[in-house]
Amino acid sequence: MLRALIFDVDGTLADTERDGHRVAFNRAFAEAGWPWHWDVARYGELLAVAGGRERILHFIASDATEIPLRGRERLARDLHARKGRHYRRLVDSGRIRLRPGTARLLQEARAAALRLAIATTTSRANVEALLARTPSLSAGAFQVIATGEDARQKKPHPEVYQYVLDRLGLDPQECLAFEDSALGLRAARTAGVPTVVTVNEYTRAQDFPGALVVLDNLKGVRLAQLRTWHASRRVAKAQE
Numbered sequence: 345m346l347r348a349l350i351f352d353v354d355g356t357l358a359d360t361e362r363d364g365h366r367v368a369f370n371r372a373f374a375e376a377g378w379p380w381h382w383d384v385a386r387y388g389e390l391l392a393v394a395g396g397r398e399r400i401l402h403f404i405a406s407d408a409t410e411i412p413l414r415g416r417e418r419l420a421r422d423l424h425a426r427k428g429r430h431y432r433r434l435v436d437s438g439r440i441r442l443r444p445g446t447a448r449l450l451q452e453a454r455a456a457a458l459r460l461a462i463a464t465t466t467s468r469a470n471v472e473a474l475l476a477r478t479p480s481l482s483a484g485a486f487q488v489i490a491t492g493e494d495a496r497q498k499k500p501h502p503e504v505y506q507y508v509l510d511r512l513g514l515d516p517q518e519c520l521a522f523e524d525s526a527l528g529l530r531a532a533r534t535a536g537v538p539t540v541v542t543v544n545e546y547t548r549a550q551d552f553p554g555a556l557v558v559l560d561n562l563k564g565v566r567l568a569q570l571r572t573w574h575a576s577r578r579v580a581k582a583q584e
Contacts, residue, residue, distance in 0.1 A: 445562030505535035
């Protein structure tokens with residue numbers, strides 16, 4: 345039986361990447377005096393690296409090799425902190441919007457007494473800013489909110505999902521995860537959670553082996569359909 349829905353945040357609950365995090369990174373670089381700019385295409389490439397600080401370190405290693413090794417970690421942490429502040433200002437300005445169908449599905453799930461959770465490796469401050477700015481994503485809607493502060497390993501490692509499952513006290517097969525990327529799908533599936541993928545412009549060309557279904561968004565998807573997909577996955581697993 346389906347008892348809980350577990351949502352990734354960036355690119356899944358909301359359109360945060362291209363006009364949110366990417367813009368915030370560029371503002372952080374400019375503020376700190378670095379002549380770097382991640383355009384839409386370059387940022388798409390860098391999304392293969394999970395984690396903002398890790399993404400900066402990867403970029404330095406490939407595009408700014410003149411920076412001494414001993415100073416890279418401190419620089420990455422400084423830039424990532426600046427980026428977080430700029431991102432939260434963007435959220436406060438209302439520029440970050442939910443993906444189609446998300447708000448309605450959350451409301452339907454709550455009305456049906458399904459438990460809701462968040463499994464993301466972005467920072468808690470970023471998640472709280474989004475929840476505070478979006479009434480349909482109020483913090484009280486989610487029984488468990490797991491962030492980068494709760495999981496040391498970034499996706500595709502399943503740690504954040506294992507944390508959520510432990511806090512919910514549920515079997516992975518009693519849950520349904522929502523992800524937008526191959527890395528997120530791997531994290532959820534490694535934890536044993538059946539997963540719906542909603543692609544975006546950055547992830548559309550990725551492969552999603554093991555996903556229950558791959559969609560453009562959740563527009564038109566109703567809870568009854570989710571239950572059908574979830575039940576069919578359980579039957580398939582039982583017959584293997």
